[in-house]
Amino acid sequence: MTIQDLGYNDYFEKLRIDNNLEDFEIGRVIAEHKGRYIVKNEKGEFEAEITGNLRFSAKSRKDFPAVGDWVSLINYESDFVVIHSILPRLSTLSRQAVNKFGELQIIASNIDYGLVLQSVNRDFNINRLERYLTLCYTSKIEPIIVITKTDLMDEQNLNNLLNKIKIRVKNIQLVHVSNETKQGIDVLKKLLYKGKTYCLLGSSGVGKSSLINSLIGENRMKTATISKSIDRGKHVTTHRELISMVHGAILIDNPGMREVRITDSSDGLESTFEKIYDLTQNCRFSDCTHISESDCAVQLAIENGQIEKSYFENYLKMEREKEHFESTVVEKRKKDKDFGKMIKHYKKTRKSNKY
Numbered sequence: 426m427t428i429q430d431l432g433y434n435d436y437f438e439k440l441r442i443d444n445n446l447e448d449f450e451i452g453r454v455i456a457e458h459k460g461r462y463i464v465k466n467e468k469g470e471f472e473a474e475i476t477g478n479l480r481f482s483a484k485s486r487k488d489f490p491a492v493g494d495w496v497s498l499i500n501y502e503s504d505f506v507v508i509h510s511i512l513p514r515l516s517t518l519s520r521q522a523v524n525k526f527g528e529l530q531i532i533a534s535n536i537d538y539g540l541v542l543q544s545v546n547r548d549f550n551i552n553r554l555e556r557y558l559t560l561c562y563t564s565k566i567e568p569i570i571v572i573t574k575t576d577l578m579d580e581q582n583l584n585n586l587l588n589k590i591k592i593r594v595k596n597i598q599l600v601h602v603s604n605e606t607k608q609g610i611d612v613l614k615k616l617l618y619k620g621k622t623y624c625l626l627g628s629s630g631v632g633k634s635s636l637i638n639s640l641i642g643e644n645r646m647k648t649a650t651i652s653k654s655i656d657r658g659k660h661v662t663t664h665r666e667l668i669s670m671v672h673g674a675i676l677i678d679n680p681g682m683r684e685v686r687i688t689d690s691s692d693g694l695e696s697t698f699e700k701i702y703d704l705t706q707n708c709r710f711s712d713c714t715h716i717s718e719s720d721c722a723v724q725l726a727i728e729n730g731q732i733e734k735s736y737f738e739n740y741l742k743m744e745r746e747k748e749h750f751e752s753t754v755v756e757k758r759k760k761d762k763d764f765g766k767m768i769k770h771y772k773k774t775r776k777s778n779k780y
Contacts (some may be wrong), residue, residue: 428453428467431667432535432622432675437495440512449497449509454490455667462490464498464506465667471506473498479510486531487517492665492677493534493622518564518624533624533665533677538616539566542627542636544574545586551593552739555697557626558594559743563693566624569616570594572601573632575608593736595699604635614640619673626679637678641670694747698740700732715741 431453441451452466454473462473475490476499483489488511490496495512518532518539539561543549554570561568570590575583583601590599598616602609617623617640625633668676695702701723705713709720715737716724726732 426467426669429620430669430673431455431465432620433495434620436515437512440495441497444510444512446497446510446512449499450501450506451512452496452498452506453667454492454494454496454508457490457492457665460489462508464496464508466498471498471501471504473506473508475508479508485529487519487529491517491531491534492667493536493624495535516564516566518560518566520560532626532679535622536564536566536624536677537621538623539564539568540571540623540625540636541568542571542573542625542631542633544631545572545578545583546574548628548631549586551590552735553628554590555593555739556743558597559693559697560626561693562696569598569600569623571613571636572599573636574603574605575601576603576605593733602636602639604632604639607639610639614672617670617672617674620675622667622675622677624677624679633678637668637676640676641668694740694743698736700726701737701740704732 428451433451433453437451441447441449450466450468452464452471452473454462455465455470456463460474462475464471464473473496479488490508490511494514497509497512498506499509500507514534516536517534518536519529520532539557541554541557541561543554549572558568558570572583572587572590578586587599587601600609600613600616602613604610625636627633666678668678670676701715704722704726705715707722708715708718710718713721713723715721718724723732723737727734727737
């Protein structure tokens with residue numbers, strides 16, 4: 426195995442040179458466990474921790490390594506290494522941290538494509554699907570929609586479900602698969618390119634681990650049977666993990682997310698809800714809220730059946746979340762600034778009292 430098999434390319438080599446890291450070994454973070462990491466390169470897999478300097482200079486969670494990061498390494502031992510620094514990220518897939526307003530949670534980094542999974546059973550929710558798409562667009566990651574567990578639905582109902590997606594979502598690759606019958610697996614494999622990194626996104630129980638097993642042709646990932654009481658699979662993935670595939674693509678398995686809250690994602694929302702943004706150009710008022718104003722092109726489109734009301738309502742909900750996140754970020758920065766001033770004043774006062 427070479428480092429290129431993990432996704433290393435000329436872009437990252439240039440970053441390595443530009444950041445004066447030619448004298449360091451390079452590896453990729455393939456797993457994280459509560460502040461401890463597993464790093465992999467051509468020499469093998471190593472348990473790793475970060476340097477004290479990197480830990481104490483970190484201002485937020487994004488300054489710590491994440492699965493998918495390329496890192497410089499020092500102090501090799503038989504099965505242990507120290508992470509010296511993180512190479513600048515090509516992309517960062519992140520969401521609003523649960524119960525931590527104004528903070529981001531990094532899902533993974535240096536991702537090329539997001540495999541957005543939803544199953545045909547009770548998990549299917551097109552509003553949630555649009556949230557995942559916004560997550561990808563915000564991170565400049567190309568999404569691919571993968572509908573799973575198609576063996577649980579007859580052909581007619583499956584076609585109706587796929588058409589429902591196509592009405593709401595445009596210009597995105599859509600694949601449907603069954604991990605039981607293997608139908609559609611070969612179609613998906615053709616979309617997985619050598620050297621590219623794919624992150625699996627979806628709720629618990631949509632079949633992410635089963636899909637990985639189908640793609641790599643072995644039962645590597647632990648799976649669970651569907652619960653008859655709630656008609657969905659159990660949560661089995663507990664941490665993010667990077668997996669190299671036989672034909673050269675790289676997969677990142679990701680724990681199921683109950684919440685996908687929107688951050689400062691104007692570009693992401695504009696890509697997901699392109700039809701609404703296009704319509705707003707025809708509104709009578711430049712500051713139209715698209716709710717009660719006269720001559721509103723969006724409301725007219727809803728009345729004429731050009732766009733679904735639920736599509737617009739989902740847009741409004743996510744737009745409000747974005748605005749709330751942005752306001753909490755501003756508020757948090759102000760508090761941090763005020764706290765910094767207080768500490769500075771305290772040190773200055775303490776110093777003057779000594780003399």
